[in-house]
Amino acid sequence: MNERAVPLSPTDGYVTADGRQIGPVVMEMKHITLRFGGVEAIKDISFDVREGEIRAIIGPNGAGKSSMLNVISGFYHPQEGEVWYKGSQRPPMKPYQVARQGIARTFQNIALFEGMTVLDNIMTGRLNHMNASFLDQAFWWGKAQREEVANREKAEEIIDFLEIQNIRKTPVGRLPYGLKKRVELARALVAEPQILLLDEPMAGMNVEEKEDMSRFVLDVNDEFGTTIVLIEHDMGVVMDLSDRVVVMDYGKKIGDGTPDEVRANQEVIDAYLGVAHD
Amino acid sequence: MPDQLIFAMEVTLNGLMTGVMYALVALGFVLIFKASGIFNYAQGVMALFAAMTLVGIQQGRVPFSHLINEIFGTDVHYFGWEVPALAAIALTVVVMIGFAWLVQRFVFRHLVGQEPIILFMATIGLAYFLEGVSDLMWGSEIRNLDVGLPQGINDVIDTTTFEIFGYGFFIDNLDISAAIIAAVLVTGLIAFAQYTKQGRAMRAVADDHQAALSVGIKLNYVWVLVWSLAGIVALVAGIMWGSKSGVQFSLSLIALKALPVLMLGGFTSIPGAIVGGLIIGVGEALFEFAVGPMIGGATENWFAYVLALIFLVFRPQGLFGEKIIERV
Numbered sequence: 023m024n025e026r027a028v029p030l031s032p033t034d035g036y037v038t039a040d041g042r043q044i045g046p047v048v049m050e051m052k053h054i055t056l057r058f059g060g061v062e063a064i065k066d067i068s069f070d071v072r073e074g075e076i077r078a079i080i081g082p083n084g085a086g087k088s089s090m091l092n093v094i095s096g097f098y099h100p101q102e103g104e105v106w107y108k109g110s111q112r113p114p115m116k117p118y119q120v121a122r123q124g125i126a127r128t129f130q131n132i133a134l135f136e137g138m139t140v141l142d143n144i145m146t147g148r149l150n151h152m153n154a155s156f157l158d159q160a161f162w163w164g165k166a167q168r169e170e171v172a173n174r175e176k177a178e179e180i181i182d183f184l185e186i187q188n189i190r191k192t193p194v195g196r197l198p199y200g201l202k203k204r205v206e207l208a209r210a211l212v213a214e215p216q217i218l219l220l221d222e223p224m225a226g227m228n229v230e231e232k233e234d235m236s237r238f239v240l241d242v243n244d245e246f247g248t249t250i251v252l253i254e255h256d257m258g259v260v261m262d263l264s265d266r267v268v269v270m271d272y273g274k275k276i277g278d279g280t281p282d283e284v285r286a287n288q289e290v291i292d293a294y295l296g297v298a299h300d
Numbered sequence: 301m302p303d304q305l306i307f308a309m310e311v312t313l314n315g316l317m318t319g320v321m322y323a324l325v326a327l328g329f330v331l332i333f334k335a336s337g338i339f340n341y342a343q344g345v346m347a348l349f350a351a352m353t354l355v356g357i358q359q360g361r362v363p364f365s366h367l368i369n370e371i372f373g374t375d376v377h378y379f380g381w382e383v384p385a386l387a388a389i390a391l392t393v394v395v396m397i398g399f400a401w402l403v404q405r406f407v408f409r410h411l412v413g414q415e416p417i418i419l420f421m422a423t424i425g426l427a428y429f430l431e432g433v434s435d436l437m438w439g440s441e442i443r444n445l446d447v448g449l450p451q452g453i454n455d456v457i458d459t460t461t462f463e464i465f466g467y468g469f470f471i472d473n474l475d476i477s478a479a480i481i482a483a484v485l486v487t488g489l490i491a492f493a494q495y496t497k498q499g500r501a502m503r504a505v506a507d508d509h510q511a512a513l514s515v516g517i518k519l520n521y522v523w524v525l526v527w528s529l530a531g532i533v534a535l536v537a538g539i540m541w542g543s544k545s546g547v548q549f550s551l552s553l554i555a556l557k558a559l560p561v562l563m564l565g566g567f568t569s570i571p572g573a574i575v576g577g578l579i580i581g582v583g584e585a586l587f588e589f590a591v592g593p594m595i596g597g598a599t600e601n602w603f604a605y606v607l608a609l610i611f612l613v614f615r616p617q618g619l620f621g622e623k624i625i626e627r628v
Contacts, residue, residue, distance in 0.1 A: 095514065116513075
């Protein structure tokens with residue numbers, strides 16, 4: 023059990039029970055408060071994310087989990103608090119700027135380009151890896167051609183990895199829900215992000231699809247060393263998957279720690295069993 | 301060969317040429333629609349504005365001269381220089397890009413993630429606004445536009461057809477240049493949309509704003525790009541129609557002619573815009589030639605719309621449009 027303990031120092035790494043190397047803190051949220059008019063969606067929440075870990079944010083519906091993810095990815099801007107990324111405070115950023123910093127995400131309600139094929143969707147994830155000049159691209163010269171080939175290779179690698187070869191040319195609009203989720207994951211992954219944000223990756227899936235998705239999440243973390251922050255409200259899935267868990271309820275943080283610590287937390291148990299709020 | 305048939309051939313050829321001009325306008329619509337999901341009602345007015353600006357710059361007119369004279373009691377109308385055609389076109393392109401930036405900054409930036417119908421309504425407002433601005437800026441008189449495109453009868457076609465049929469076809473050089481320019485423009489646009497990073501980003505933004513943001517696309521930049529392209533296509537259409545029939549308010553109404561073309565060809569297809577334009581051009585010319593005299597003529601005014609109506613009944617997505625399939 024000793025090696026599994028999370029060190030107190032933000033700059034130390036550690037090794038998990040299953041032998042994965044977890045690094046120092048890469049992202050830190052400090053006293054984040056987010057209001058919509060008079061409603062406080064997030065109240066003074068702080069937590070950190072370590073390099074290479076799978077960090078879950080859980081909580082009942084309306085707890086503010088998705089809002090938190092939207093703060094990280096730049097879709098919402100908190101009224102108070104600071105976001106620290108790679109050792110420096112991040113100024114308020116637009117979503118595209120966050121994406122260009124190497125933070126990719128998926129959405130709870132799936133945001134794919136429905137009119138494009140699976141491959142085209144995934145290729146949009148490589149847009150920030152294309153630097154050839156505009157004319158080169160239009161005429162398919164030199165650098166543009168090399169880049170396109172490299173980007174295609176990366177896309178095919180991810181397609182193989184997520185086992186979606188057979189739907190490569192299918193327009194996304196025709197795919198069933200579970201596969202759409204997987205294509206969205208592929209598009210996020212192909213950008214080679216350092217941090218991957220997953221908003222309820224298993225929502226609305228059957229047991230088999232959930233198992234597949236869990237396996238992919240673990241494989242992504244293992245194979246590419248990607249740090250993963252995921253939101254989920256299926257407790258079972260979260261506890262098996264994640265290294266550390268933040269628990270939110272009514273916009274407040276009520277628990278933070280390893281799955282075992284969180285499971286033993288009385289406040290968390292109350293929130294999930296539905297003890298009346300005062 | 302009977303005279304009637306030879307006439308019909310000439311009419312068809314001329315119809316094809318007019319069709320190219322229709323297609324040119326329709327292209328502006330398709331381009332914006334494909335790239336941003338917006339049906340741009342202002343496309344026709346943009347063509348008018350672009351042509352007005354081009355003439356104004358070429359003749360060295362002072363923009364807003366009426367307004368300036370009214371306020372300051374001056375009497376300025378001309379700068380006193382003339383700008384060569386190519387330089388004037390380049391300057392007009394700059395103006396259209398500036399316009400695109402303004403549209404993005406003051407209209408579409410505030411409408412991210414809205415329904416297509418809201419964006420459509422915004423373009424209606426834009427159309428009326430631009431109409432007023434172009435009036436205020438350059439006045440409302442009819443202007444001649446001459447950028448040095450060849451005009452008048454094409455002698456080669458005239459003499460060849462005379463040798464073959466004993467009757468020379470009248471084909472306007474201007475129409476021929478329009479066809480060539482349209483072909484170049486379309487090829488360029490397709491290459492741009494299909495093969496460049498910017499083109500891919502445009503298609504992504506058209507499909508889903510949120511998803512586009514999440515893969516690192518800068519929406520504002522793409523919008524400026526799309527509207528700049530629309531402005532340039534509008535300028536080309538404005539030059540062609542302006543050279544043909546003068547730059548005047550009715551230029552903005554050619555946009556209405558683009559609607560039946562789009563219904564025929566489909567709102568989402570570039571080849572559709574071209575084929576649709578050609579069908580309508582030829583169709584209305586032949587109809588006027590064959591049926592017109594029997595029912596008192598002037599059938600060009602309504603033929604295109606009736607044809608579009610028939611298409612709407614039997615093939616609502618147009619000839620080349622994407623069939624709408626909803627998963628339920």
